[in-house]
Amino acid sequence: MPEIVLDNVSKKFGETVAADGLSLSIKDGEYVCILGPTGAGKTTCMRMICGLTQPDSGRVYLDGKDVTDDPVDTRNATMLTQSYALFPHMTVYDNVRFAPQIKGWAPEDIKQVVRSTLHMVHLEQKAEWMPAQLSGGQQQRIALARALASGSKVLLLDEPLRALDARLRINLRKELRTMAKQMGVTCIHVTHDQDEALAVADRIAIIRDGRIIQFGTPSEVFDDPATPFVATFVGRSNILTGKVVRSDGESTAIDVAGTVLLARPSPMEVGEEAVLAVKIGFTRISKKQEEIDAAYFTGTIDRVLYEGVTITVEINAGGLGLISSKLPNRKFDDYHAGDIVGVSWAPSKASVFRVPPEGLEKELKLE
Ligand SMILES: Nc1ncnc2c1ncn2[C@@H]1O[C@H](COP(=O)(O)OP(=O)(O)OP(=O)(O)O)[C@@H](O)[C@H]1O
Ligand SMILES: [Mg+2]
Structure with a gap:
């Protein structure tokens, strides 16, 4: 049963902290995505699981066995690195065949697994080509096929779809998940692409400064972010700061620059400084007078951005700053720069946080 447990693992490179008391527990057969800004410690986390990096402290368990001091080749974990050598x-065929052959699988099993993994990455026609004859994206797909064919029960994929164009990425990410599930492997997939993580993961781990900030299902991470950073890192949010003026079982009311805004219930107390975060897709706007009257506040549309399936309307809301609202693109003709709109949201869609001790600006910074 290939479950993966990191227990309070730390790793420093000189003065740089790459893992800072990191704990993570991944279930057998689970597909987990790790999301985080560059330098957060994602690759280090994976390298410690497969044994390429030795933690300074803490323990690593695979299948319930403490493998912290075990060498790489005994761990039954395959890592697809960012450079996919x-x-x-x-x-191509021999690259993919390499691991199963070394493991002494039966020839017909090897053939079957090489064919099916090459098929998955849409490169069965390139089986007899040499890597140097392939594009970067094709080489990456071969490396992915090779990792899948390795027979390892733990797959660690470090940005496996990075070099691919948007359509292929979207096709392959679905197939990758399906294949991992069919093969019964436990998979960790590092990505910079939040849509990719939301689409394929059973659970997403948000990592920052060598620590796990949140570990939850895609909807938990998106709808109920643990920190203001997560609220802005996974899906865009409007962020507002103010003072709590009422807090009860129904909602938290926050005075932001003289305007009272509602968020979901919280343990915050009246008088406390609070940060409110609401996804731009949950921010409603309207030009109808009765809805303007019922809105939290009004603003003037600054500009309307066309994004294909969606549009984003940017609203200048005076003391509240610039507020964005993401809408379906059929609304494109309804809103124009200069229009006055009322802005509101369902209180249950807005999160509320204490002001981070190091300040909000530092909390929201990407690096
Ligand atoms: N071998 C090393 N020697 C020195 N510093 C290192 C080493 N490996 C990682 N680091 C540092 O540790 C921190 C975490 O690095 P890591 O590669 O784990 O980040 P990452 O989240 O994978 O980033 P990216 O998204 O850019 O791949 C970084 O500050 C990095 O510079
Ligand atoms: Mg990395």
């Missing part, structure tokens, strides 16, 4: 002197 292929064997340059071997054909």
Whole structure:
């Protein structure tokens, strides 16, 4: 049963803290995405699981066994690195065949697994090509096929779809998840792409400064972010700060620059400084007079951005700053720069946080 447990693991490189008391527990057969800004410690986390990096302290368990001091080749974990080195002197087919062959699988099993993984990455026609004859994206897909064919029960994929164009990424990410589930492997997939993580993961771990900030299902992380950083890192949010003026079982009311805004219930007390976060897709706007009257506040549309399926309307709301609202693109003709709109949201869609001790600006910074 390939469950993965990191227990209070720390790792420093000189003065740089790459893992800071990191704990993570991944279930057998689970598909987990790790999301986080660059330098957050994502690669280090994966390298400690497969044994390429030794933690300074803390323990690593695979299948309930403490493997912290075990060498790489005994761990039954395969890592697809960010640089996906292929064997340059071997054909695509032989690259993918390499691991199952070393493991002494039966020839027909090897053939079957090589064919099915090459099929998954849409490169069965390139089986006899050499890596140097392939594009960067094709090489990446071969490396992915090779990792899938390795027979390991733990797959660690460090940005496996990074070099691919948008459509192929979207196709492959679905197939990757399906294949991992069919093979019964436990998979960790590092990505910078929040849509990718939301689409494929059973659970998403948000990592920052070597620590897990939140570990939850895609909807938990999106709808109920643990911190203001998560609220802005996974899906865009409007962020407002103010003082709590009422807090009860129904909602938290926050006075922001003289305007009272509602958020979901919280343990915050009257008088406390609070941060309110509401996803731009949950921010409603209207030009109808009765809805303007019922709105939290009004503003003037600054500009309307066309994004294909959606549009984003940016509203200048005076003392509240610039507020964005994401709408379906059929609304494109309804809103124009200069229009006055009322802005509101369902209180249950807005999160409320204490002001982070190091200040909000530092909390929201990406690096
Ligand atoms: N071998 C190393 N020697 C020195 N510093 C390192 C080493 N490996 C990682 N670091 C540092 O540790 C921190 C975490 O690095 P890591 O590669 O784990 O980040 P990451 O989240 O994978 O980033 P990216 O998204 O850019 O790949 C960074 O500040 C990095 O510079
Ligand atoms: Mg990395």
